[in-house]
Every structure is written in C-alpha cells, then in structure tokens.
Amino acid sequence: MSDDYANRSYGEIPVGFGKKPGIVVVDFQLGFTDPQYPLGGAPLVMRALDNTEQLLKVARRYNVPVAVCNTAYLNEREMPYWKITAVRETFRHDHPSAALDPRIHDPAYDLTVCKKGPSIFFNTGVSDYFTKERVDTVIVTGCNTSGCIRASSIDSFSYRYRTIVPEDCVGDIEQQPHKDNLRDLGRRYVDVSDLATVLAQIEDWHRQNAE
Template sequence: MSDVYAAKGYGSRPIGFGEKPGVVVVDFQTGFTDPAFPMGGAPLVERAVENTARLMRAAKAAGAPVIACVVAFDGPKGAPHWKVAPVLDLLAGSAGTALDPRIAAEEPDVVLAKTAPSIFFGTAAGAILTRERVDTVIVTGCITSGCVRASIIDAFSLGFRVQVPEDCVGDQDEVAHRQNLKDVERRYADIIDADTAIAAIERWSRANDRS
C-alpha cells in the first residue's frame, strides 16, 4: 500500500544532529518500570530502560547533559485531569516516583518532577539545555504514545533538533509504539536507534576534545 503521507512530502527532510547533543529521559520511574506497580512491566519499556542506561553512560562520559524527570504530584489537587487512574497515585515521595535503579545508577545531571505529559511543560528542562548550548535533543523514556510523544513535540516547538532512538522508548502496546513513532517521524523527529545515538555522541566528543 502506498504511503499517502510520503506522497504529500511528509518526512522528506531529515533533521540530523547539530552542534551539541543532550539527552532527556522521560518517566523511567518505578511506577512505569517495576512490575509491582499497575503500569509497570511492559516488555518494550524494559528494553528501553536497558538501552537508555547505555546511552546515558555514553553521554555522561562525553560531557553531554542528561536530564531525567518523573511524574510526581504534591497532592491530589496538584494533578491535571488525567484519565489514567494509577497516575494519580504518583504522589511526591511515594515509591512509584523513584527513578528506576538502572537509570539512577547512571547519575543524570538533573532530575525534575513534572505533573503534565511533557518533560518541558512547566519545568526548567528547556532553559537548562539552552544554557548548555544544546541544539539536538535525544528523547528517551516512556510511554511512547503519551509523555514521550508530548516531549518530542515540545522539543520540536522549542526549536531543538529532535532524535528519538526507537529502542530507548517504550509503550504498553507495540502497535501504539510503532504508530506514534511513525507519525512523529513524518513531522518532528528522526527515528534512529541507541547505537546511532551513541556513535553521534562519541563523534561530537572527539570533535570537541581539547586535550
């Protein structure tokens, strides 16, 4: 079947990497990664955590900034009108708001709390990346069709080049995962993989090595 979007010119212009990469890690917290929680245990999310830890390690070694976030509410009145009931249990300080241990072990430079889907909405993420002179944002995290997609669109709207390693993001449902990545690839981001992102970070590091 022909791709009607491609025929209209969607996805016809690759974005590529710019002058400096940074990594954002969206919602890899135990409430979404640990099978003990209602929303945890999805195989695609598990795969994404493992690959993101590897990507974070490369970014930290190269000196590229890494910003992680978690969903956490000060109280019920601090939450938007989420339709996902278990999200409303993610009160600040509760077990579900802790970073997944594999992500925490890689020591992100900044950990932010958010209440809305995007890592950029109502947080300092965009300002921090701009201060660090980042122009290319590598988006990782979960859930692909929700908070990851929102973060991709906000990164694009803020003027960043957006790169999304497919194996560093995960969803509850593989169909939703692939459909949403295909859709943002048509409009806002390049869809790559962890190895491609790591290679780009390492090239940037070598090009900027002043030693």
C-alpha cells in the same frame, strides 16, 4: 502500497544531528519500571530502560547534558484530569513508585525535575538548562511513546531543537501505539533512530570536540 503522506512530502527532510547533544529521560520511575506496581514492567519499557542505561553511560562519560524527570503530585487536587486510575492513586510524592529508577539516574550529574504534565519541557526549566549548555540536539528517551514521549518530542521540536528519538530507547505498553506514534512523529517533527546510531553520533561529536 501507496503512501499518501510520502506523496505529500511528509518525512522528506531529515532533522540531522547538530553541534551539541542533550538527552532527556522521561518517566523512568519505579511506577513504570517495577512490575509490582499497576503500570510497571511492560516489556517495551524494560527494553527501553536497558538501552537508555547504555546510552547514559556513554553520554555522562563525554559530559553530555542529561535531564531526567518523574511525574508526581502532592495529592489528587494538584493533578490534571488524568483518566488513568493508577496515575491518580500512585503518582504521589510520598508513594514509592514515584522514585526514579536508579539504573538511569545519577543525582550528582543529572538535572532532575518533577513534571506535572506529559512533557518534560512544560514548566520545568529543562529548556533553560539546555540553552545555557548550548544544546541544539535533543535525544528523547523514556516512556510511554504514545503519551509523554510524544508530548516531549513535540515540545522539543517547538523549542527549535533538532530532535532524535531512538526507537529502542523509548517504550510503551503495547507495540502498535509505539509504532504508530513513532511513525507519525517521524513524518513531521523528529528523526526516529536507534541506540547504535545515536551512540555513533555521540562518539563522533566527542571526537570532533576533542581535537
């Protein structure tokens, strides 16, 4: 079957892995990972949570910078015009679903921010932190692929980071939006990878810098 995007050179040039990685972990808060909440427990999100937990254990061992975020607001007045009832009703600072999932959060290690929009980079200071840490390659993990992962990946690209999205470390409510958005990101802005490949790249980076 013909691929008109490929015929027009989309996706021809890989991003590649640069000199130093950093990891962003987007919205693995209990509202998305605990099935007792309206948005919680989607199978793709839980798969991504498990794989990101594995990735972070290695990353922290090798002193890779990690930035973790949730999304929460004081009240509805502070919020953007979300079209999702569950977000308006539960993504509050005083609601238990706003807490980060402890499986991916190390408060003594991670830069922890609360974002107010879709992207972890928007008005949070994450890019300033990565600049100080001399990060040139951002590995994007979290949820949801079609929303905050897409927005964070595009902002990462816009900040001129090499951007890597491991497919099995991000998740969404449905498979098709997950696939479609990764396909489109991969055509333009990012390298779509997987946990095993990213772990191997981090191991190689650590080995080179330890010599």
